[in-house]
Amino acid sequence: MSQSNSQSNDEHPELAEAADQSVDRSATTAASATTAASTGSSRCGYVAIFGRPNVGKSTLLNRLLGQKLAITSHKPQTTRHTILGVSTLDAGQILYVDTPGLHQRGGNALNRYLNRAARSILTDVDLVLFVIEALQFGDEDALALAEIAKAGTPAIVAVNKTDRIADKARLLPFLQSLSERHAFVSMVPVSATKGDQIKRLEAEVLAALPEGEHLFPDDQLTDRSERFLAAELLREQLMQRYGQELPYRTTVEIESFTLETPSRKRQAEGPRARIHALIWVERESQKAIIIGRRGEALKAAASQARLEMQKLFGRPVHLEVWVKVKDSWSSDEAALASLGYGEY
Numbered sequence: 001m002s003q004s005n006s007q008s009n010d011e012h013p014e015l016a017e018a019a020d021q022s023v024d025r026s027a028t029t030a031a032s033a034t035t036a037a038s039t040g041s042s043r044c045g046y047v048a049i050f051g052r053p054n055v056g057k058s059t060l061l062n063r064l065l066g067q068k069l070a071i072t073s074h075k076p077q078t079t080r081h082t083i084l085g086v087s088t089l090d091a092g093q094i095l096y097v098d099t100p101g102l103h104q105r106g107g108n109a110l111n112r113y114l115n116r117a118a119r120s121i122l123t124d125v126d127l128v129l130f131v132i133e134a135l136q137f138g139d140e141d142a143l144a145l146a147e148i149a150k151a152g153t154p155a156i157v158a159v160n161k162t163d164r165i166a167d168k169a170r171l172l173p174f175l176q177s178l179s180e181r182h183a184f185v186s187m188v189p190v191s192a193t194k195g196d197q198i199k200r201l202e203a204e205v206l207a208a209l210p211e212g213e214h215l216f217p218d219d220q221l222t223d224r225s226e227r228f229l230a231a232e233l234l235r236e237q238l239m240q241r242y243g244q245e246l247p248y249r250t251t252v253e254i255e256s257f258t259l260e261t262p263s264r265k266r267q268a269e270g271p272r273a274r275i276h277a278l279i280w281v282e283r284e285s286q287k288a289i290i291i292g293r294r295g296e297a298l299k300a301a302a303s304q305a306r307l308e309m310q311k312l313f314g315r316p317v318h319l320e321v322w323v324k325v326k327d328s329w330s331s332d333e334a335a336l337a338s339l340g341y342g343e344y
């Protein structure tokens with residue numbers, strides 16, 4: 001899988017100004033990134049993208065990579081697995097780890113797993129990219145920040161969704177109060193959907209990483225297999241298309257993933273991926289909803305997932321999807337383990 005780094009619309013002078021006025025250290029760190037680039041020394045390190053559910057962590061990761069890797073939806077807790085995104089730049093390599101949003105209510109086995117997964121990453125990385133929403137800092141953000149402080153890992157805060165703020169001057173007192181909560185390395189207001197200030201954030205992140213050689217080949221985008229990504233892209237469709245609760249009661253398993261040698265006529269397209277996927281639900285009634293009248297709902301979800309897979313893998317995909325009932329998988333630790341949610 002190859003990667004193209006393209007970011008757009010990075011010009012937003014008011015945001016840059018807001019960040020400049022509130023954080024002195026950012027100027028120093030950005031300057032040292034430039035120095036690293038000009039002296040030819042390379043930086044490399046792991047960065048955990050961390051925060052409460054739904055702040056835009058996965059959207060920000062995709063924007064930083066210049067390519068869609070992590071799945072997103074407007075529903076909280078879309079991300080269930082940590083995923084590594086490799087960004088190779090002239091001045092170094094940034095290894096982003098997208099984490100599940102830290103959830104306030106421990107709740108069932110899946111929630112407990114997600115919280116453990118998110119927390120355990122914090123001590124293993126060189127830097128935390130703490131994501132919050134502009135002008136909002138609630139109990140769940142405070143909980144996430146407390147975890148960062150406990151881990152003692154340096155943190156940059158990305159103040160996301162600034163496109164929603166008409167009067168950017170309102171960001172200044174917000175950034176001021178943030179700086180009083182924690183000694184962040186720097187604070188950068190961004191819009192992950194619009195791409196505002198992404199280059200600046202990237203420079204800050206790179207500057208905060210240790211010097212070191214690239215750990216991954218320059219054209220590698222992730223450490224996850226196409227098989228894993230296929231399951232995620234199908235799950236994204238479930239998150240985006242079905243009612244509030246249903247997607248949380250489902251999981252996706254890839255039963256088989258094979259590469260077929262193309263016929264002579266289709267040789268130019270390269271090998272085709274033949275994927276057989278199972279959607280696990282907890283009840284017959286949920287199965288009926290997922291499938292929809294005359295199978296139309298499932299057909300629409302599967303064909304969109306197939307298109308997304310073709311785009312990410314850069315090869316033709318044949319996808320077959322089946323829905324099966326498995327009793328209460330989300331509250332049973334053993335069932336979770338059998339579906340690939342490992343222990344943390």
Ligand SMILES: Nc1nc2c(ncn2[C@@H]2O[C@H](COP(=O)(O)OP(=O)(O)OP(=O)(O)O)[C@@H](O)[C@H]2O)c(=O)[nH]1
Nearest residue numbers: 054055056057058059074076077078079101192193
């Ligand atoms: N307006 C606006 N919306 C955004 C921005 N970034 C993300 N969003 C939206 O916020 C919602 C959540 O985005 P995700 O990237 O899935 O959030 P997440 O933090 O990864 O969520 P979890 O998986 O719950 O941890 C989606 O509907 C995004 O389109 C932004 O910069 N501006």
